[in-house]
Amino acid sequence: MRLLRPTLLSLLPLAVAAAPLVAQEHEAAGPVSLLSPSYGLMFWTLIIFVLLLAVLTKFAFPPIIAAVEERERKLQEALDSARADREAAAATLAEQRALLETARTQAQQLIADGRAAGEKMRTELLEQTRRQQQEMLERARHEIEAERDRAIAELRREAVDLAIAGASKVIEKNLDDASNRQLIDSFLATIPSAPATR
Numbered sequence: 001m002r003l004l005r006p007t008l009l010s011l012l013p014l015a016v017a018a019a020p021l022v023a024q025e026h027e028a029a030g031p032v033s034l035l036s037p038s039y040g041l042m043f044w045t046l047i048i049f050v051l052l053l054a055v056l057t058k059f060a061f062p063p064i065i066a067a068v069e070e071r072e073r074k075l076q077e078a079l080d081s082a083r084a085d086r087e088a089a090a091a092t093l094a095e096q097r098a099l100l101e102t103a104r105t106q107a108q109q110l111i112a113d114g115r116a117a118g119e120k121m122r123t124e125l126l127e128q129t130r131r132q133q134q135e136m137l138e139r140a141r142h143e144i145e146a147e148r149d150r151a152i153a154e155l156r157r158e159a160v161d162l163a164i165a166g167a168s169k170v171i172e173k174n175l176d177d178a179s180n181r182q183l184i185d186s187f188l189a190t191i192p193s194a195p196a197t198r
Helices: 004-029 039-171 177-190
Strands: none
Touching (some): 039 177
């Protein structure tokens, strides 16, 4: 095969030079019909084609094939890179969606906790207000009862004083204040007091 290539290469200039001569021969023979075969022309066309094919195979096809393969390799690399980028983008998108969902869940939890804390605080404030109101009512009751007891005691004292004064006038003699008071206090203590009003 190596010997054939230099031979074919050396025949190439001869074929190129012979092609016009063959064409002149046919012109001298007369007009050529398109349907009648010309074996000489076919022979030289075939030889030129084979030689051209050999030259192209030797010099043109390897760089063209290498360029096509390089282009194919780069396209495959670009496709692989695009696929990897798409997968990375899909993974990032899924991660971002998960983070967004987590943030949404946390926000809802914070809102629910805030509502619960607000409700608890409201309940505590209402309970504290009720307790304060109850304490104020109890204090007011105790104060009213104490005031009533003071008023009753004051009335008793006045009644005792009036009774002593009345008895002194009736007897027209001043009795011992201390013994008289003790006697009337013990009498008034036996009398049931009026029911307490609330």
